[in-house]
Amino acid sequence: MSNKQKLVLVGNGMAGVNVIEHLLKLAPGKYDITIFGSEPYPNYNRILLSYVLAGDSSVEDIVIHPWDWYKANGITLYTGQTVTAIDTQARTVTSDQGVTVTYDKLILATGSNPFMLPLPGADKEGVMAYRTIRDCEMMIDAARNYKKAIVIGGGLLGLEAARGFLNLGMKVDVVHLVDTLMERQLDRTASKLLQEALEAQGMNFLLEKQSAEIVGGQRVAGLKFKDGNVADADLVVMAVGIRPNVELAKSIGLEVNPGIVVNDYMQTSMPDIYAVGECAMHRGVVYGLVAPLYEQGAVLAKHLAEAETAPYEGSIVYTKLKVSGVDVFSGGQFLESEDCKTIRVHDEYSGVYKKVVIRDNKIIGAVLFGDTSDGTRLMQMIRDGSDISGMEKAAILRDSAGEGGGSAVAAMSDDTIACGCNGVSKGAICSAIREQGLTSVEEVKDCTGASRSCGGCKLLVGDLLAYTLGDSYDRTAVKETMCGCTEHSRDEIVAAIRGKGLSHVREVMSVLGWKTEDGCSKCRPALNYYLGMIYPETYQDDRTSRFVNERMHANIQKDGTYSVIPRMYGGVTSPAELKRIAEVAEKFNVPTVKLTGGQRIDLLGVKKEDLTRMWEELAMPSGYAYGKALRTVKTCVGADYCRFGTADSMGMGIRLEKHFERLNTPAKIKMAVSGCPRNCAESVIKDLGVVAIDGGWELYAGGNGGVRVRAGDLLTTVKTEDEVVEYAEAYLQYYRENADYGERTSEWVKRVGIESIRKVVEQADERKALCERMDITLSVTKDPWKEAIESGKIQKDLYEVVEL
């Protein structure tokens, strides 16, 4: 007979089996291990159910430990068996199928039960929770026969379920109690941005709705609300939170409140009985995410192995929503209170919102929307309690348009946690890559566990591979798709549009087998741009695929009003124009008139219904201050007035702005022209900067003056003003044809290298061909303000206020 101690684990889920995995490494052979699991599967990754539902993974793909793993490690496994009794005197557990096993140590890892609203009719067919493989399979099955689902609960789980239903071709309403989604993770601004992005993907939200009754016959037919309205549904999924599964613990008198109360070593109120995972309550907190559960597991495994261990002292958690095309991050204490300060950045053009909450010079929480690349670093700062006094705002929140992954990972300290779910640090990943000769994300996952759970850190692991291996890492081996709606990369899509002659957004989606019916906020605007770029003369712009500012041709402001910036070529105006602007500002009670950094006049606080009349009275063209297009050409006074000027910078700037106005580009374009190398117009931090030198002009490409400053690279030197226009055309057209939608020139030039761009634009034939294509594009542009003034339909559809 074996003299090993007997360890019994109740619950074959993520937290419990993680303890066993650690234990097998720390003290192989110390215990005879028996595991009971109610579900009829080996240990699987519950997190990835969202990807199974969305059609991105199969059930086989999400198994963490297959059947052979138990066998190979001498573990006795009882699946499909629920432990229903524990005899603490005899030290035995007994399952619902009559299997009794003795234990020396017992771990309860029974997880949670989904909370089911006790509504009349909740027992009807088609009303369910979303927690297990079985639930997931039932949902996939239902989608084959039914068309309309309702998800109750606009939290993480509900939104991931709703995304899954859209992928399965169902219509979906998300019913939510309050008026902001994910209110436990997001502030109001982020929540509203999320709602907008998900609506663009096709989700319908019924907010501030209290469910009252499930209606129908044997099967659900709809959901009735307390206000009396009914929404139709063939399927209702409740995703309104979870409750620790503590029935078994209660039955033996363990302290429960509401989870099984544990100390810093996961010991319960009874000797030799431990609890870990979602069923446990530590220092008053019950966690519902894997990262803290794994931290608990690591401590418990060491304790059981009798290895030295620090106590588990609680976790600071963060979450990411796993819905493709929407990047959302929330960590720590994300809501501000009176004793806190906040830094906020809200770039409406690129749909990026970032907020950092600070108390006593320490970051205590963050919310990121649209660009979550700062998440890992901010979480580390929260965990470390880093003192940020004296730090520039730009060093705390980095610009998404700034340096790519390389420098960001270089700046991370070795102990920064790169994979939050599995607690794997940058240092551990880099050492494993070097020491074990790892060359792919998959190998890093197998060796270190990083990226094994939610997969949110895969890109970062890729960056760490590139950083450690340098040029020998083949990033292209991992194909980057345009977004989760498609298997195809940007280049494949553009090639297919050209090759197959696809001519509108829906056709691209249908021919290329889009996974979603309506696409998402990432792919729709991108497809609209690519189609317009490829077929400038024939493509009908799909207004619905544009972001709100571009649809409205004005910038929407924080308070829902708009800002109006008329074009002022080269930043040059006249007394008559100034008078007209002043009169219009007075007439429409414009509360704020402001000079912009691009040498323009901004009329702020304009009401939607006044926009078209204001444009008409201004009688100036749209300044495109809202679009992915040429914004401004800034100029210095130049040779006409300046003692140092060697060329007519104002004239050159006006000519460039008139030439390229209304040009659609992958991202906004700013230009500047300086009359001598003193560079008063700040030309080198523009997308295209022109600087007069003795006998000619220098052209700089890829500059950026945003949060992450980048000096442009010298593209070429030319002699005449005509050549400036010619080279600018070639460079911009090459950028239009080759950059990803949304990619600023600063990122693109850095990615492809100035030499490769220079090689193309300096080659006469190529330059000529690019200029010809650019000229065709420029010949068909229209002023959107003028169009709106002349079209009653546009005015009615876009600018009329409908009284409800």
Ligand SMILES: Cc1cc2nc3c(=O)[nH]c(=O)nc-3n(C[C@H](O)[C@H](O)[C@H](O)COP(=O)(O)OP(=O)(O)OC[C@H]3O[C@@H](n4cnc5c(N)ncnc54)[C@H](O)[C@@H]3O)c2cc1C
């Ligand atoms: C769809 C979905 C997506 C998620 N996405 C994320 C995410 O992106 N990031 C994240 O951090 N977290 C996510 N979570 C939460 C995460 O999956 C859980 O926090 C984690 O699985 C909890 O692990 P656990 O072991 O405590 O519980 P579980 O994984 O639920 O395991 C408990 C197991 O014990 C079994 N059991 C219970 N009682 C008994 C008994 N008496 N006898 C035998 N067996 C029993 C249960 O059947 C279950 O299999 C997600 C959850 C879901 C449902």
Ligand SMILES: NC(=O)c1ccc[n+]([C@@H]2O[C@H](COP(=O)([O-])OP(=O)(O)OC[C@H]3O[C@@H](n4cnc5c(N)ncnc54)[C@H](O)[C@@H]3O)[C@@H](O)[C@H]2O)c1
């Ligand atoms: N990406 C992720 O990290 C991820 C994904 C899925 C699930 N999870 C985890 O799984 C668990 C379950 O997720 P969840 O979203 O169900 O829990 P949750 O508690 O985070 O969210 C439930 C949501 O339902 C809403 N709600 C409550 N009662 C309602 C009602 N009567 N009508 C409408 N709305 C109602 C709440 O306002 C809340 O926003 C959580 O622990 C969650 O963290 C995490």
Ligand code: SF4
């Ligand atoms: S850049 Fe040269 S020309 Fe232009 S204002 Fe400055 S000093 Fe004068």
Ligand code: FES
């Ligand atoms: S952060 Fe979730 S797997 Fe790495």
